[in-house]
Amino acid sequence: MVENRKNSVEFSDETIRRFLLGRLNASEQPVFEQQLFSDSRLEARVRLAELDLADDYAYGRITADERILFAEKFLVSADRRRVVEVSIALRDRFRSVGNTKPTFIAGVRSLLLLNRPAWRYTFALLIFLLLVGSAWVVVKKEGRIKEEIAKRLGRRRPATATVPVETNHPTNNSLPEHQTSPSPMPVHDQTSAPSASAIIALTSADSPNAGNIPSVKIAQHDTVRLQLVLQPYQPGTYRAELLTIDGQSVFSAEAIKAPEGGTTQIDFDVPARLLKTGGYQVRVSRDHAGVKQNAGRYYFRVL
């Protein structure tokens, strides 16, 4: 086919649509037809316009008049009927997918989509400003910050009330190691909840001497740990019995193992609830080849 575009007319999309609906006037029609046969560009446009018109028909986007013309002048060939069938299929396939008229909520949601480039830049800028701001504050108020940190740390390291109380013989140099180290327990632990145990280190004594009996407050503890210094120290298994000062048995523990090295004491844990205000004694015996040997007596007072 010979292309002759020298005298060709540029038809608008609207004119092409009128041609498809048979609405060109008597003077336009022959010019259009002639060009359709000589201009493949026009032919391509008319083909696309056919699809567009069929889509508009399927989507109900044509007027009532156009709908009549569409049926009479357009929908007259098998090819075009198939075009409309596909338009309808596309409509059915995709219409439900789209929410075409964005609601206010959808609009807001779309605005808030975090993968939008604008949001990315905003967040990046915000983080940068925060970093710069923090650095400025640190540089500018370094002295005050250090002071404040020191103050806070200082407030959090008071002496704890769980420090073992004095022993029968304060000059004794075999005190348990923990006595010499500061207690790690912070103040708030004491005030907010009872601590696990109160610790009291005891050395053996022949009789209760009111002046030297160590005392302990147990109100805020679950357990009282009696650290019984063995004199002389002998490894083995021990039995400890807690009695009131007048000899009534309160609590006992069997098979307490003396540690092999390092410390020379055994720990005897007594539930704090069993202890009332008053004086107590602890009798310790050592199990030696099935025979019980007296290993010492210890005295203390509960305040």
Place this chain on the structure above:
Amino acid sequence: MPSARTVHILQQDEFDRVLKWLDPDSEQAGLTYEKIRWRLVAILAARGCSCPEELADETIDRVARRVIDIQDSYVGDKATYFLGVLNNVHHEYLKRPMMPRPPEPDDDVEAKERVHICLEKCLNKLSTNSRRMIEQYYAEDKRAKIDLRKRIAAELGIGLSTLRLRALRIREKLQTCIEQCLVSEARP
């Protein structure tokens, strides 16, 4: 045509002759023939013919019968020759008594189903971008057409007319694919 006149049945050799006259290359001749037929149908439909395909075929038949006489002497655009013959055929058509319009084909549920199946297959053959564009372009309701297309065009950074053109070209590919699919589905 369903009229009293004699219907000439195009012989194979006449058809081959017209194809050869259109182009010595048989493949190119076939494409040209299809284009000419499509134009004839479009023009006849626009003129208000109720059976444009039949009149287009009649036009081609007449040209085929005359090719033997004109092929050595004809000068000019061969496609335009068809337009001249078409005018004669149409003129005669207008003189014939008006025939009632053929009934609209019934709503064939199975045919619709086949189109949907083929649509799905052809959509899957599209590239991701084309598929996305078609989904967006056709996911609209009639009132929101302009708004939606403006939004898509803005997203893609193109004008509305370019968007329409791109979408319709993909749509054209889909149409071709679906028609081929329907033919292959219909084959036993």
